[in-house]
Amino acid sequence: ILNVEQSPQSLHVQEGDSTNFTCSFPSSNFYALHWYRWETAKSPEALFVMTLNGDEKKKGRISATLNTKEGYSYLYIKGSQPEDSATYLCAFGTDSSYKLIFGSGTRLLVRP
Amino acid sequence: DGGITQSPKYLFRKEGQNVTLSCEQNLNHDAMYWYRQDPGQGLRLIYYSQIVNDFQKGDIAEGYSVSREKKESFPLTVTSAQKNPTAFYLCASSKRTSGTNTDTQYFGPGTRLTVL
Numbered sequence: 001i002l003n004v005e006q007s008p009q010s011l012h013v014q015e016g017d018s019t020n021f022t023c024s025f026p027s028s029n030f031y032a033l034h035w036y037r038w039e040t041a042k043s044p045e046a047l048f049v050m051t052l053n054g055d056e057k058k059k060g061r062i063s064a065t066l067n068t069k070e071g072y073s074y075l076y077i078k079g080s081q082p083e084d085s086a087t088y089l090c091a092f093g094t095d096s097s098y099k100l101i102f103g104s105g106t107r108l109l110v111r112p
Numbered sequence: 113d114g115g116i117t118q119s120p121k122y123l124f125r126k127e128g129q130n131v132t133l134s135c136e137q138n139l140n141h142d143a144m145y146w147y148r149q150d151p152g153q154g155l156r157l158i159y160y161s162q163i164v165n166d167f168q169k170g171d172i173a174e175g176y177s178v179s180r181e182k183k184e185s186f187p188l189t190v191t192s193a194q195k196n197p198t199a200f201y202l203c204a205s206s207k208r209t210s211g212t213n214t215d216t217q218y219f220g221p222g223t224r225l226t227v228l
Contacts, residue, residue: 032214043219093213100213102154
């Protein structure tokens, strides 16, 4: 059974702090790694899709890296703002299926 | 505005009753998905459809059924055979440009089902 782990489960930071969290996934049969942001009372929205080892993606203050050989991805938020408060989900896709396997998410709360 | 709609937002049903959750998209996406979320768990795939008139079971299909008669619509029926139906249900769609899982999934707002 393929499993995706995210850590930490939750994180409280002060406005202006930089933070990062981890997504761990099986290193075999890797095809794609997705990051989504899910704000309360809204739909999850896509942040990044990464496919190549060493990929780095950036969107404003948020960036992500990918290591497919060791099976992890990091999401970084520079200078956190209260509007960054959300649950961040990662999802792993293999080369043998159309399915994505989601982690349980990291819940980020940024205090003003 | 293009997007995915799910209705209703909240649904209450008595135990033993079947219930159908609606999912409609106007994004012209070929692929559609149903997920279930329980507290402390990741999204788990119930069913998915890559094309009209075709669908496949996901990881937790038991007690659920779907249909895909139109490209825009992918309703999910929670049957009385589903032992623990109370959960949050999310519908998603994607373009299926490459036929693999690099396609971004676009999610609806979800339906919270409570079985009394």
